[in-house]
Amino acid sequence: PDKHLYNPDWARDTAERHARDFVDRCRDQAVRASSRMPVPAVLVSPYDAELFGHWWFEGPQWIYYILRELAHGGPLAAGTPGEYLAAHPVQQRAMPAPSSWGRNGYSEHWVNPRTEWMWRPLHEAAARMTRAVQAYRAGGGPRSANAGSLEERALCQAGRELMLAQSSDWPFIITNGTTEEYARRRFNDHLHRFHELLSSLEHRNIDAPQLEALEYMDAIFPELDYRLFAPAEEAACA
Template sequence: MNRLSIVLHTHMPYVEGFGTWPFGEEWLWEAIATSYLPLLDVLDAHPGKVTLSITPVLADQLEAPGALERCLTFLREIRPASHGLDAVDHPQLAAQIAYSAAHYESAVESLERRGDLLAVFAPHVSWTSAATHAVLPLLATDAGVRLQLETGIASHRRRFGTWDGGFWLPECAHAPWLDGLLEEAGVHLTCVDWSASLQAGPYTTEAGIFLVALDRAGIDRVWDARGYPSHGDYRDSHRLTERAHALWANDGQPYDPERGAARARADAEAFVASFDGPAVVAFDTELFGHHWHEGVTFLQRVLELADVAPVGIDHASDGPGEIAPSSWGAGRDLRTWSRGELAWTQRSAELAALGADPSDRALRELLALQSSDWAFLIDSATAGDYPRERAEAHYQNVFAALAGESSDELRNLAPELAKWAFVQPCVQASRRTGRSFS
């Protein structure tokens, strides 16, 4: 049986305390209820198989004072009330509403039983990421990259104790000039999503970083718009009630959980059989359970059937020569995050902070501004004005903080702020200019 490595990248933007409905911290409560808690049961049953990352910015929110209590309030009070209202509007879908309500009730029991989510995830977490999920090749300076790297790695070490150098590049965004900074921070291994012509490997760079090429064909069997989750048997995650409950299948029929689960197990068997050699695939953790309701069942069956092992390096070739910046976004380049004004806004705020004596608040606002999520959500037009408003507010707050204004609004973000990485004397000599955006 061919070896399969599965990387699950667990990430949410900093939404805790920033809005509720329809956009804001309820995104986090939904991810906890529908993805993280069910996934923990699967990981506990198959320890040591999956390569799991949790971004520092997600961990910041999971340990924020009062966050899990607000999540429980949402699950105990808001969701039961919303199911009750949907029952009035959709009496013909009573069975589907009861099924949905039961899942939230199960999440309450699971969260109460497990308590500290970071503690129960800890045995499974091996990789970390940048502090706030910035697209590192688009940052203006080496100092900005160091701030993201060192803050994120310090966060991981404090929470999880050990780290062997596995690092998830946000959005798989890689550029050759990053490799030296990654090596300096202690990174040894990461994944890249290159074009088909470069998907051999793994490679080792001149800086000693192992680059593992993802199996794009394998990922697309799941991730593509025509992939497994689009089958008519599955729960439709786009057609929702007025209170954001999914009650229908993709084929328009009332959702049948047994039919969906049977399809997930069949697709898992087809997925495992589709590989004709060793492969590494990666997915957002939130796909499983949250965006794809049956995804946890699919993953569980894959782990039962396949020879799954963590990402490792048995051999590596020299780098493939001159390569362009890449990501898993549109065109496999950086255009998803570099289009529009936001990339320039992020860079100008970074340069302003580097030329000043930034306070901790200024650097936290900068980190929040640099999140890749705002550009992605603007590009996909799936969250209204929320991402643009968030980015504009953080941009204004960088300059307010540089002018001396104080605030505790981001008090839970980046508690291991590696300010030294940004303001050390040598950083003035480390500016980079002329970086390509594509």
């Protein structure tokens, strides 16, 4: 196709125009909904921020113009969920329907014949993590986090490896058929490290240098607390 040179001024003007239109539509929606509710309506507006600038170069500008438009006042204002609940603490409860921003609004981009092999190992790993935390605490492990012990470091790192294996990027990439081998390798590598860590914990033969290497290599969430993987009732009492 015939493409023109990118003009940042035109793009910025378009982002501003689209932001103004978006706010107008949201304002109308909020006013209509509020007229049928005992409290002001709230529109939750989450975004996959890593796509801004990556898939949508003007995305950050669009957000900027939205916030600027909302600052003008009127029946619609920006705020956090916590601020809204503080002002209106009595709310109805509802169970949201399963949905996503993916194709057709559900999960088919992540759960399909090309990726179905991934889900059973993930569920089994999550269940194993819960059992490992329960067993550690039942066997005398402290009920408070102590990041200095090898056992707790291994549990925390196993949690990191599990969360990395659970990344939605891997089935997304496989479904797209782009860097499929890379996604398969990352998925399998993180699950392998996860199971190796828990097996070493169960057999009381944790390899300290290997654990340190994994902590350096897969260093997400440095403050991760393994107790988060306990059953809900136990985690609440921790």
